[in-house]
Amino acid sequence: MLASIVVAAALAAPPEVTESAPERTFELDFGGQAYFTRLVGNFNDGAAQVSVEDIGLHDSAIAMDAAFTVHEGKFHASLQALSFNTSGSGSAAETMSFSGITVNAGDAFTSNLDTWTFGAKVAYDFWEPYAEDANAPNADDFAFVMQGIVAVEFVNLSRTINDLTTLDSMEGDDSFLVPSVGGGFNVGFDVGHAVPMVQRLEIYTDALIGATLPLQSDGGFGMALNIDAGCRLWLSPHFSLNLGYQLVGGAFDGRDIDLTGSMQGIVAGASWRF
Numbered sequence: 001m002l003a004s005i006v007v008a009a010a011l012a013a014p015p016e017v018t019e020s021a022p023e024r025t026f027e028l029d030f031g032g033q034a035y036f037t038r039l040v041g042n043f044n045d046g047a048a049q050v051s052v053e054d055i056g057l058h059d060s061a062i063a064m065d066a067a068f069t070v071h072e073g074k075f076h077a078s079l080q081a082l083s084f085n086t087s088g089s090g091s092a093a094e095t096m097s098f099s100g101i102t103v104n105a106g107d108a109f110t111s112n113l114d115t116w117t118f119g120a121k122v123a124y125d126f127w128e129p130y131a132e133d134a135n136a137p138n139a140d141d142f143a144f145v146m147q148g149i150v151a152v153e154f155v156n157l158s159r160t161i162n163d164l165t166t167l168d169s170m171e172g173d174d175s176f177l178v179p180s181v182g183g184g185f186n187v188g189f190d191v192g193h194a195v196p197m198v199q200r201l202e203i204y205t206d207a208l209i210g211a212t213l214p215l216q217s218d219g220g221f222g223m224a225l226n227i228d229a230g231c232r233l234w235l236s237p238h239f240s241l242n243l244g245y246q247l248v249g250g251a252f253d254g255r256d257i258d259l260t261g262s263m264q265g266i267v268a269g270a271s272w273r274f
Contacts, residue, residue, distance in 0.1 A: 026070075026071065026072050027070075027071040027273055027274070028068070028069070028070055028071070028273065028274055029067070029068070029069040029070075029071070029078075029271050029272070029273050030066075030067075030068050030069075030271065030272050030274075031066070031067050031068075031069070031242075031269060031270065031271030031272070032064070032065070032066045032067075032269050032270065032271075033064075033065045033066075033242065033267050033268060033269020033270070034062050034063075034064065034065075034267070034268055034269060035062065035063035035064070035065050035082070035084070035246065035263070035265060035266075035267050036060065036062055036265045036266045036267070036268070037060070037061060037062075037063055037084070037246075037263040037264060037265030037266075038058055038059065038060045038061065038086075038263070038264070038265060039052050039057050039058060039061075039084075039086055039113065039261060039262075039263055040052065040058065040261055040262055040263075040264065041249070041259060041260050041261015041262060042259075042260055042261065043055075043098070043159075043257070043258060043259055044253075044258040044259075044260060045097055045098045045099050045258060048096070048097040048098070050096050050097075050098070052113075052261060054092075054093065054094075054096060055088060055090075055096065055109065055111040055161065056087070056088015056089055056090050056109075056110075056111055057086050057087070057088050057111055057113050058088075059086065059088060060265070061084065061085065061086045063082055063083060063084035063085075063263065064082070064083050065080070065081070065082045065267065065269070066080070066081050067079065067080040067081075067271075068080075074124055074125040074126075075122065075123070075124055076122070076123040076124075076125075076147075077120070077121070077122045077123075078120065078121050078122075078123075079118075079119075079120055080117075080118070080119055080120075080121065081116070081117065081118045081119075082115075082116065082117040082118075082248075083115070083116045083117075084114075084115040084116070084263060085112070085113070085114045085115070086112070086113050087110070087111060087112040087113070088110070088111050088112075089108070089109065089110040089111070090108070090109065091106060091107065091108050091109070092104065092105050092106060092107050092109060093105065098161055098170060099170065099172065099256055100170040101161060101163060101168050101169065101170040102168075103161065103163045104163075104165070104166075106165075107163050107164070107165035107166065108163075108164040108165050109161060109162060109163050109164060109165075110160075110161075110162045110164065111159075111160065111161045111162075112158075112159065112160045112161075113157070113158070113159050114157075114158040114159075115155070115156065115157055115158075115263075116155075116156050117153050117154065117155045117156075117248075118153065118154050119151060119152055119153030119154060119178070120151065120152055120153075121149060121150070121151035122149070122150055122151070123147040123148070123149045123184070124147060124148050124149075125145050125146070125147055126146060126147065126148050127145070127146040128143070128144070128145050128146075129144060130142055130143055130144050131143065141189055141190045142187075142188070142189045142190075143186075143187070143188045143189070144185065144186075144187050144188075145185065145186045145188075146183065146184070146185045147183055147184050147185065147186070147206075148181075148183050149181065149182050149183055149184060149206060149208060150179075150180070150181050151179070151180050151181075151182075151208055151210070151226075152177065152178065152179045152180070153177070153178040153180075154175065154176075154177060154178075155175065155176045155177075155178055155212070155252070156173070156174070156175045156176075157172075157173070157174050157175075157176075157252060157254065157257050157259065158171070158172070158173045159171070159172045159173075159256070159257050160172075171256075172254075172255075172256025172257045173256060173257075174214065174215075174216060174219065174252065174254025174255055174256050174257045175214075175215045175216070175254075176212045176213060176214055176215060176219075176252055176254065177212075177213045177215060178210050178211065178212050178213070178224045178250070179210050179211060179213070180208040180209060180210025180211075180224060180226065181208065181209065181210065182206065182207045182208035182209055182226075183206070183207065184204065184205050184206035184207065184228075185204070185205055186202055186203070186204045187202065187203045187204075188200055188201065188202040188203075189201060197235055198233050198234065198235060199234045199235065199236065199237070200233075200234040201231060201232070201233060201234075202231065202232040202234070202240075203230075203231050203232075204228075204229065204230060204231070204232065204244075205227075205228070205229040206226075206227070206228045206229070207225075207226070207227050207228075208224075208225070208226040208227075209223070209224065209225055209226075210223070210224040210225075210226075210250075211223060211224060212224050212250050212251060212252050212253070214252075214253060214254045214255070216254055216255040218255050219253050219254045219255055220253035221253070222250055222251030222252060222253050222260075223250055223251055224249070224250030224251075225247065225248075225249055225250060225262070226246075226247070226248050226249075227245075227246065227247040228244065228245075228246045228247075228267075229244055229245055229246075230242055230243055230244015230245060230267065231243060231244065232271075237273070238272060238273045238274060239270070239271075239272055239273070240270065240271050240273070241268075241269075241270050242267070242268070242269055242270070242271065243266070243267070243268050244266070244267050244268075245264075245265070245266060245267070246263075246264065246265070246267050247262055247263070247264040248262060248263050248264070249261055249262020249263065249264070250262070
């Protein structure tokens, strides 16, 4: 009788509960990076087209980029700012015409372009084929995530050109709103067993295409393109280093400035997650 009671109790015992992967928690990232870039493209002033190389704005420069990102489940919302300045000088190889000034062949000149950008971006993880749980895509050693992205940016361009021979000068300032859409992917895997001091490696790529909308009534619409690719090394659960390549450009047709070009180059930085 006692044996029968023990067997019945064992059969009636509730099944063992298997712990599920922990849900993804709310997280914040703050990152900064140096953008080793150069400007390429042309200024279009009426019928004239002047390369940025011709007015000395093609030299390499360092832009500063900072971002603050909120992670909540499958959503990632970020605020980002970028500041870039380049300047040059020389003697005009041929006559160059701009809005309000003509630099004749042989004239000495100086030039400057200042750009700053502020924007917001929202990404959504819409496909995670290797996730054990929809709320924990990084539970496995290997993770692959595809994202849909929408973004909007405010872009300001300021240009100054001085003819040192004739003492003529011109200044221009234009602002643009740049909405864009796109997508990207992130591949991550643990490497702590093989790489000293590194816990995890992530490889990422984002591509966005959009429109440049001038905030001045006498400007024109254009296209915009943003490509960001690279790798991120997590030295701890809270600190990472990143290295990559970025291209930011488009056609910016404003009241004072008509620039078709891009900035492109290497980015290197770090981020802190808390």
